[in-house]
Amino acid sequence: MSAMLTPKVLVVGGGPGGYVAAIRAGQLGLDTVLVDGDRLGGTCLIRGCIPSKALIHVAGLYEEMAAAAEEKGRFGIHLGARPALDFAETVAWKESVVDRLSGGVSALLRKAKVKVVTGWATFSDAKTCIVESAHSTAAIRAEHVILATGSTAVELPFLPFGDKVITSTEALALGEVPKRLVVIGAGYIGLELGIAFAKLGSEVSIVEAQDRILPLYDAKLTDPVRNWLNRHGVTLHLGARALGLSGDALEIETRAGERMALPADKILVTVGRTPRIGGWGLEAMALAMDGGFVAVDDRCATSTNNVWAIGDLVGEPMLAHKASAQGEMVAEIIAGHRRRFDPVAIPAVCFTEPEIVSVGLDAADDNHVVGQFPLQANGRALSMDGGNDGGFVRTIAEAGGGRIVGIQAVGRHISEMAGEFATLIEMGATLQDVAGIIHAHPTLGEATHESALKALGRALHI
Known part of the structure; x- marks a missing residue:
């Protein structure tokens, strides 16, 4: 074992919460060590947000080219044959994006003079841990510890992960597009990946225990997504629960008791x-739980x-940008700044197809006014074929001010x-x-302007 490291700050976890905390601590002149057992970037960068968006981008391009190969073509573009997809090359390109960003995180940590220790940390008390890797063991005792261990996919006890049953991590690293894909769960992860694979040619079925997709959002927001699924042959089994494997099939049961x-x-x-919360010594740290x-x-x-x-470890919303904001804040508090985490909205x-954004209050009552502007009246949306899907x-x-x-x-x-929406709410903007505010034309941002005008009773373009 090497000599004991005694930094001012120890950050456990190299995801968007942990690496931001470490970079900011280093910028502030704090002696900082970051421990992570994987490539830097965490679930979001390595196995989640970034690779999934890369796959979604490719799926969209493939869908457009496939449409252009049909008899009627696409926007006057005609291809003589359907595009060929080498999914292994797609995954390799996705990995190149991940590698570039992970390497960028490493460079930023070096620039901030953060020492990175690779391995899994196990705590013996609240400030002391052993970090073991395949090649070395290190002991660390810190004055401050920032826990940013993130989260893991929930496993169904009757469908253990392995072989046919996969998480989003395995879905993003498949060697080929599955002919038949069943997705359990119609939340944002399931729908994002289900839609992407449907565009790439999979026969996709989605099983959801509740009566509608994306149950955390109101029906007006999710109806355009459901319409897309219906138009593109994605089969929805709502109000249904998975029971387990039956040969090469997933057995499910509907709320009416029908099995299929x-x-x-x-x-x-x-x-x-x-x-x-498991595997790194939480029980030795005497931390209160919620x-x-x-x-x-x-x-x-x-x-x-x-x-x-910080981050997923401390509760909802489990979002990378929340973790980053908390990590930056904690580093500044340790450096002596007066900070607290109190965002107006996240x-x-x-x-999905189409995309959904929600910031702040999503339901109105008699104390509120609402302005809704359809994207079918927005020139930029129409010019990129985004105005006829029910978007708004x-x-x-x-109601008062x-x-x-x-x-x-x-x-x-x-x-x-999303950035403009969050800025308007965070800064306390009024209608x-x-x-x-003069919004540039033609842009989607004009719809924000028009929705405010609509709430004031003086919309110009509807």
Whole structure:
């Protein structure tokens, strides 16, 4: 074993929460060590957000080219044959994107003078751990510990992962597109990947225990996605539960008691994620818990002095950008800054077809006014074939002063509007503020302007 390392800050986990915490701590001149047992970047960069969006991008291109190969063509473009897909090459390109970003994280940590120790940390007390890797063992005792261990996919006890039953991690590393894919769970992960594989040619079936897809969002937002699924032959089994494998098929049962078998080459289980609280010595740290999460206050401080926890480990929403914001904040608190985690709103995005964005309040009552503007009246949406799928931007504001408290949207490429939506709410903008902002033409952003005008009763283009 090498000599004991005694940094000011020890960060456990190299995902978007942990590596941001470590970089910011290093920038602030704090002696910092980051421990991670995998490539830097965590689930989001290595096995989740980034690779899935790369796959979604390829799937969209393939779908467009396949449409151009049909008899009627696409926008006047005609291909003589359907495109050929070498999925192994697709996965290799996806991995090149991941490698580039992971390498960038490594470079940023070096620039911030953060020492990276590769291996799995096991704590013997709240501030001391042993890090073991295939080649070495290190001991670390820190003044401050930031826990950023992330989360793992939930496994169904009657469908253990392996071979035919996969998580999103395996789905993003398949050697070929499965002919028949069954997805269990109609949340954002299941739908994002299910839609991508449907575009790539899989026969996709989706099983969801609740009565509709994306149950955390209202029906107006999810209807365009459901319509896309119906038009593209994706079979939905709503109000149904998976029972287990029956030969080469997944057996399910509907709420009415009907049983059926869904043939599948792969079964993708996306029923949620759970905080990674096991295997690293949580029980030795004397931390208070909040259900299955580590309990923290509004500074992400745990019940043990100078031990902090961030990201998926501390509760919903389990989003990379939340973890990053918390990591930056904790590093600044350790450096002596006065900070607390109190965002007005955290944006959530579904990269489905079409995409969905929701920021802030998503339901109005008599104390609110609502302005909804259809993307079919937006020139930019129509010019990129994104105006005929039922998309819209909806703004919710207080009835009195007009302060904007929520913005939702559904439409092609609408995820790029999430920053503007969050900024307007975080900065306390009013409907009149947005009405006075000149939005560039032609852009999707004009729909935000028009939705505010609609809430004021003076929309111009509807």
